[in-house]
Amino acid sequence: MSGPTLEDAAAWLKCRVCGCTEQAPCSRPCSWAQEDLCDLCHRAAGALAEWTLGAHRPNRAALAREVEARVNSLFRTMAPRRCAGREAMHD
Numbered sequence: 001m002s003g004p005t006l007e008d009a010a011a012w013l014k015c016r017v018c019g020c021t022e023q024a025p026c027s028r029p030c031s032w033a034q035e036d037l038c039d040l041c042h043r044a045a046g047a048l049a050e051w052t053l054g055a056h057r058p059n060r061a062a063l064a065r066e067v068e069a070r071v072n073s074l075f076r077t078m079a080p081r082r083c084a085g086r087e088a089m090h091d
């Protein structure tokens with residue numbers, strides 16, 4: 001292969017947290033906060049950091065349950081688009 005161009009470099013970008021790439025971005029199209037961190041994960045980490053510093057008792061297990069509940073309710077609102085293929089979703 002010839003030397004990498006800027007476009008090739010962009011094609012190699014991959015978020016170290018969620019694994020999104022230029023070719024397979026997050027479902028809400030994201031941009032790069034750092035060269036290997038997308039802005040969606042960057043904002044999530046920032047929110048989590050604020051929570052960790054600010055919460056009276058930052059209980060990550062309890063927070064994970066809250067996130068799960070939120071995801072489930074969001075999933076229900078999105079369900080009509082993907083209810084048929086849920087079992088078929090694999091990487």
Ligand SMILES: [Zn+2]
Nearest residue numbers: 015018038041
């Ligand atoms: Zn990400």
Ligand SMILES: [Zn+2]
Nearest residue numbers: 020026030038
């Ligand atoms: Zn992303």
